[in-house]
Amino acid sequence: MTTHLALLRGINVSGHNMIKMEVLKTTLEAIGFKNVQTYIQSGNVFVDTEEENPAAVGFKIKQEIFKTLGHEVPVVVIAKADIEACFKNNPFLKEKDIDIKKLYFAFISTELRSDSINDLKMSQVKPDEASIDANRIYIKYAVGAGKTRFDQKYIEKKLNVTATIRNWNTVTQLLKLYEER
Structure with missing residues (x-):
């Protein structure tokens, strides 16, 4: 398992792209991420996955947020x-x-x-x-x-x-x- 930190841009700012962290956690767990942990409301989320490629992890998160929550959110994944x-x-x-x-x-x-x-x-x-x-x-x-x-x-x-x-x-x-x- 690899731990990735996904940084979501532009959520929960001035009432735009509102995403509750518990909803984000549940959404990411539903598509197979493990040990999902968020930090503050600005979109910092740790995930564990077999996927080692940060860009692939970011794409999967971005895609699921759009599909499930309806928000187009840029994601940068870092180590x-x-x-x-x-x-x-x-x-x-x-x-x-x-x-x-x-x-x-x-x-x-x-x-x-x-x-x-x-x-x-x-x-x-x-x-x-x-x-x-x-x-x-x-x-x-x-x-x-x-x-x-x-x-x-x-x-x-x-x-x-x-x-x-x-x-x-x-x-x-x-x-x-x-x-x-």
Whole structure:
């Protein structure tokens, strides 16, 4: 069995794509996922399956949510190593007196080229900063996530990918849950 973490984008936000986590859990168990565990209402769900391919797991989840619940929900599936890299490889953690409340992580549906940072045109979203690492973008917001143009829609448009963003606290808790499994 392989454990996957599926990050659903855009559910339970401002009354859109409302999905109760208990319903999501039951829906995924009904199609064969084991040890289904959700974390908070924003669409973080662990599943165990014989399927090793993260893209196949994401497609199956996305398809079932649409079929059963009627919502078109992008899904990015990541591994424990992706979460661990958020803390090991994040260049902003090397800064003195960093405010971790301004650190976010964008998880991307595919591995990015090292020069993809150029495609983001960061000069358009200054003073926010970003760094790319495989299928993750480390983000440091100057003011905060609610006051920036550098959101998942911006990332998706510039890079032609599916992206979903999580804050420091959420990613910290997801790593803890991964380790407890």
